[in-house]
Amino acid sequence: MDSGLLFIGFIVAVALLFDFFNGFHDAANSVATVVSTRVLSPGQAVVWAAFFNFVAAFGLGVHVANTIGKGVIETAIIDERLILSALIGAIVWDVITWRYGLPTSSSHALIGGLVGAAIAKAGTDAVIGAGLRNISAFIVISPMVGFIAATLLALAILHIYSRQAPSTVQGVFRRLQLLSAAVYSLGHGTNDAQKTMGVIAILLFSTGHMGGEFHVPIWVILSAHASIALGTLFGGWRIVRTMGLGITKLEPQDGFAAEAASAAAILFATQVGIPVSTTHTIAGGIIGVGSIKRLSAVRWGVAINMVIVWILTIPASGLVAGLAYLVAREF
């Protein structure tokens, strides 16, 4: 087999590994609330989430993949080394944050990786300013929308159920949390898997293995969803603790409000083609439901540490990717 094609195959495998690790890293977001409210056992919860991660392959479009493929850096400068360096930057940052149990964004790590490698190769002109600006705006918008929507929903629930017996409330929301976890996992599956699809598709396109027009092949869609679902199955329990127990104590109705609001925010962003952080969005939702009890119910120290890591993600992964590109260029 031609060595160029073998190298592309290797990079596709690394991209799918990143996707697997994304599922592994973000499994916590999908299942933390159902686990912490004891609606499902950890084992049942990851199977539930992984199933819906995979099902998301069907019918939810590829708008985010198109944005990643064509909307972050100039396609003309993309080659195998640049994509590999971007993936290395994202994976290294994910491993560091996973090691310390910090729920950061694999998505922004990937975007940071693409930007860092592109700058190392061709300078700042290689970055598409408008695309990066929209993605950056959603770094703030997605958790804020998760916060607002979850707060409104939790307030309505609190009002309606104030006269119901606690056992009735528990019964209703234990069922509803299964639904909200499923919808959240659909959103997580589609938005996050599409980032990997975008990377693989642009690699194939820019190396002339796709024909004349940029598109996402069906085998790329299915393999990206299978990888993220497998990653979710293997789960990342360090982060489950931070997300499910570290920020605030959750009741089933809180978990439902946080998940339903975040799921809606992620599915919305997916439809408008914006790659958002599922981690940021669910964290915003969890903080929202925590803060309607008492602001002191939110462990602000944990929340502030998370925000610092979010801010660092794009520059840090970009720096690693840039260095990786400078090394890769020599070979």
Add this chain to the structure above:
Amino acid sequence: MRKVLREAILTVMTAALAAAILLPTFLILKLLIEVGVYEAALPAVVGFGMLLAYLLRRETAGG
């Protein structure tokens, strides 16, 4: 039996309530995005979120 039925009705009603709250929220956001993500949606969302946090702080102060 009555308890199960009551819980089932409440479950359906709550799911409908969630849709009734979330759908308009995202329709408003979509309108803002059509105006321009950076120019309109970001300050609007941040402003509304901060207002909500301020109101919650007043409601829950000392709680």
